[in-house]
Each structure stands twice: as structure tokens, then as C-alpha cells.
Amino acid sequence: MNKQAEKKKKTALVCGAGGFIGGHLVKRLKKEKYWIRGVDLKRSEFSKSEADEFIIGDLRNLSVCKKVLDKEFDEVYQLAADMGGAGYIFTGEMDADIMNNSATINLNMLNLGRKIGFKKIFYPSSACIYPAYNQEDPNNPKCSEDSAYPAAPDSEYGWEKLFSERLYLAYHRNYGFDVKIARFHNIFGPEGTWRGGKEKSPAAICRKVAEAKDGGEIEMWGDGKQTRSFLFIDECLDGVRRLMNTPNFTGPVNIGSEEMVTINQLAKMVMKIAKKNLKIKHIKGPLGVRGRNSDNTLIRQKINWEPTLELKNGLEKTYLWIEKQVLKTKSSR
Numbered sequence: 001m002n003k004q005a006e007k008k009k010k011t012a013l014v015c016g017a018g019g020f021i022g023g024h025l026v027k028r029l030k031k032e033k034y035w036i037r038g039v040d041l042k043r044s045e046f047s048k049s050e051a052d053e054f055i056i057g058d059l060r061n062l063s064v065c066k067k068v069l070d071k072e073f074d075e076v077y078q079l080a081a082d083m084g085g086a087g088y089i090f091t092g093e094m095d096a097d098i099m100n101n102s103a104t105i106n107l108n109m110l111n112l113g114r115k116i117g118f119k120k121i122f123y124p125s126s127a128c129i130y131p132a133y134n135q136e137d138p139n140n141p142k143c144s145e146d147s148a149y150p151a152a153p154d155s156e157y158g159w160e161k162l163f164s165e166r167l168y169l170a171y172h173r174n175y176g177f178d179v180k181i182a183r184f185h186n187i188f189g190p191e192g193t194w195r196g197g198k199e200k201s202p203a204a205i206c207r208k209v210a211e212a213k214d215g216g217e218i219e220m221w222g223d224g225k226q227t228r229s230f231l232f233i234d235e236c237l238d239g240v241r242r243l244m245n246t247p248n249f250t251g252p253v254n255i256g257s258e259e260m261v262t263i264n265q266l267a268k269m270v271m272k273i274a275k276k277n278l279k280i281k282h283i284k285g286p287l288g289v290r291g292r293n294s295d296n297t298l299i300r301q302k303i304n305w306e307p308t309l310e311l312k313n314g315l316e317k318t319y320l321w322i323e324k325q326v327l328k329t330k331s332s333r
């Protein structure tokens with residue numbers, strides 16, 4: 001490519017590029033011919049980043065943020081956060097770190113952005129911001145965007161996300177940044193954390209099923225009757241890219257699936273994919289709200305899009321990937 005064509009390329013900064021969604025986002029932007037700078041505490045453990053530049057650094061540190069923001073980008077995606085599944089965010093043991101680490105990253109980035117100017121910045125909030133009192137009935141949870149207040153998230157992770165949403169909105173109002181905010185609902189897929197304590201339920205269930213012998217059993221936290229919806233990574237990125245290209249709309253908007261299932265049903269689906277018949281042993285463990293589902297009314301209205309992939313199709317791809325990791329780990333022992 002000649003220098004002029006190179007110059008015309010759109011540029012993106014992806015913070016959290018070594019993580020699950022960030023890694024996939026880099027691949028997507030690369031396909032769209034962006035020039036990309038990635039930044040993270042670490043590289044992805046599963047595949048080589050396709051970013052043109054990758055900076056290893058801690059975004060809680062202002063000097064790292066300065067280095068990362070030494071030029072203007074067409075688009076910034078601030079995905080870096082201290083996050084994990086129920087075993088990480090609901091035990092209470094990590095609360096102070098979760099709040100401090102993620103809020104510091106967001107404050108640093110916006111403070112510097114105010115000085116250098118952001119053309120467009122994306123922030124991923126979470127379904128965890130929705131009030132616990134609207135999610136007590138597993139068959140009828142309420143997660144429309146306008147139901148966020150009066151606020152009562154069920155975790156400090158959710159409170160930090162809500163604070164940071166407001167922070168991005170305030171910078172949008174006061175400093176004119178073009179801000180886009182999505183509330184992700186349980187994103188899953190290959191190359192997501194699948195063990196170690198930060199994994200989320202689809203990955204944990206896939207791992208347990210892959211490790212179990214046919215006719216055996218898997219453990220599950222709680223009675224499995226709580227409901228959730230899960231969105232496959234490719235569709236999450238479809239939503240993010242469309243949101244980024246929708247003028248005059250900031251959000252927050254849900255990016256999630258409306259296909260709600262119980263965790264027991266989720267486990268049965270995985271067993272069917274694995275062709276294994278397993279018992280579920282319900283044990284005590286950290287749990288979130290009783291019911292949660294995306295409400296896609298606003299995203300349909302505002303960006304004329306919603307996900308369509310059936311859960312079982314995304315699960316199939318994820319299970320096959322996790323099964324491979326389990327086999328690799330076994331054979332390296």
C-alpha cells in the first residue's frame with residue numbers, strides 16, 4: 001500500500017486489546033482496513049494480536065495513558081476493565097480492586113482525552129447496572145434502558161459501570177466528545193476466559209461438560225433456575241460497529257440477545273452439543289439476580305438492528321473451542 005493510501009486509513013485505539021472482546025474487535029477492525037493500536041496489561045493467551053502496534057502497559061498509570069494517546073485516533077474503544085464472571089464479581093472479595101482499577105482507567109483516559117480531544121469513543125457498560133429489584137422474577141425481568149434508575153445494581157462491578165457511564169455522558173455534554181455507550185449482556189465465544197476464576201457461566205459450563213465423562217455429573221452454583229440471555233461475540237461486534245456508525249445517538253443502549261434461558265437449560269444445550277448425558281449437582285456458590293434478559297426495543301428503534309443468531313449455534317462454536325483447550329491441557333500434563 002502506498003503512503004497516501006496508508007495515510008487515509010481510519011485509525012483506532014483499542015484499550016483492553018489483549019482481552020476477549022478487545023481481541024475479537026481488533027480482528028474485526030482489521031478486516032475493515034483500520035490501522036490499530038492495541039493496549040493491555042498482557043497479550044492474549046490464545047492468539048497473536050492483529051493490531052499494527054501493541055503496547056503493554058497499565059492504564060491506571062497516567063504516563064502509560066499519555067504514551068498511548070500520543071496522537072489522535074478516529075475511534076477509541078475503551079474496553080480495559082477489571083472484570084470476571086460470578087466467581088469474581090459476586091464474592092465481595094475483589095470489590096475494592098474492581099471499583100478502583102476500572103474507575104481509574106476511565107478517569108485517566110477521559111482526563112487526557114479532554115486535553116487532546118477524542119473524535120469518537122466507545123464505552124462498554126453492562127447489564128449488571130440494572131436494578132436488582134427489577135430482576136427478582138426469573139420469568140419477567142425488566143432491563144429496558146430507562147429502568148436503570150433509581151439505581152440498585154447487585155454488585156460493585158455494576159456500580160462502577162454506572163458511575164463510568166455517567167462519567168462518559170458528562171464528558172460528552174461538557175467537552176463535546178462523540179461518545180457511544182452500550183450495555184453488554186453476557187457476551188461469549190471462543191477465546192474468552194474459560195478457567196481460573198474469571199470465566200463466565202457459558203465458558204464454565206462448556207469446560208465442565210468437556211471435562212466430564214459421559215454418564216457422570218457436573219457441579220453448578222445455585223438451583224440453575226435463574227434466567228439469563230447470552231450473546232455470541234460476532235453479533236456483539238456487529239452491534240458495536242453499527243452503534244459507532246449511527247450519528248446523533250449516544251446511548252446507553254442494550255447490546256444483548258432476547259433469547260432467555262435458565263442456567264439448567266444452558267447446561268442441557270451444552271450437553272446435547274457434546275453428546276454427553278450428565279447429571280447436574282447443585283451446590284452453593286456466588287449468584288447474581290434471579291432473572292435477566294436484554295430488551296432490544298431501543299436498539300431496534302435507533303440503529304435498526306438486533307441479533308438473530310440462535311444461542312445453540314454460538315454455543316456449538318464455543319464448546320468446540322473449549323473442548324480443544326481442555327484436550328490440549330490434558331495432553332500437556
Ligand code: NAD
Binds near residue numbers: 021057059082084
Ligand atoms: P476481558 O477481561 O477479557 O478484557 C479486559 C481486558 O482489560 C483484559 O485483557 C485486561 O488485561 C485488560 N485490563 C485490565 N486492567 C487493565 C489496566 N489497568 N491496563 C490495561 N489493560 C487492563 O473482558 P471482556 O469480556 O473482553 O470485556 C471487555 C469490556 O466489556 C470490559 O469493559 C467489560 O467490563 C465489558 N463487558 C463485558 C461483558 C461480557 O459479557 N464479556 C459484559 C458487560 C460488559
